[in-house]
Amino acid sequence: MPMIDVYAASGTFGDTKKLTQDLASTLMAIEQVPDIPMFRKNTAAFVHDLPADRISNVDGDSTYVRVQVLTNAGALDRDKQRAVVRQLTDLIAAAAGDPSLTDRTWVLLTEAPDGGWGLAGHAHTNAELIAAARAEIAALAGGTQG
Template identity: 65%
Template sequence: MPMIDLYVTEGLLAEPQVVARRLAEIVMGVEQVPDIPMFRKNTAAFVHELPSGAIRNVDGDHDHVRIQVLTNAGALDRAKQIVVVEQLTEAVAKAAGDPTLVDRTWVLLTEAAEGGWGLWGHAHTNDELVGAARAEIAKLGGA
């Protein structure tokens, strides 16, 4: 149930809401979690449109994108890390209509500490999240 933060310069994306949904779909798909409401309702992307000039590298370039993905501990093994970075980068470049943006997109993969995934007003451990998912699947009839 990752949270994705996308930081772009204002106006880079014609339809930020479409991009947000696409990024959430990508991460959920790469994680290979069950397609249940618990995951669908709690996998989200937030688009942060920053004013012109708010992004700069050491050389003063301002045409970069930053994507930060926060997952629970161990959600992405090395193979999934590689795939999710590639797919997120390509999705943003496509949405911006600029294939060269892949060279200027930074992706940060971070994990919440064990017990540090807050959902439904509770700080969950990974085991608790797995248990909640299994309970939901059982209620849905083994979906």
């Protein structure tokens, strides 16, 4: 149930709603989690528009995008890490209408420690999240577990 934060200069993206939905659904697909309400409702992306003077490299350029992806510990193996970085970078460049933005998009992958994923006022462990997902799958299947 990752959270995605995108930081960019105001006006970088035309349709931020579509971008947030594309980022969230792409990450959910890469993680290969079940397509159940628990994951659909709790995988989200946020775009933070910043004035251009709030972003700078050493040379003063502000045409960069920072994407921070927070997942629970162990959610992404190495292949999934590579897929997240590549696919989210491509989505960012496409949403900006600027293919060269792939060279200026930084993707940071961060893992919440076990027990450090708060939802509904509770700090969940990975085992608790898995149990909750299995319970929801069973309930959706009419009480049969698959």
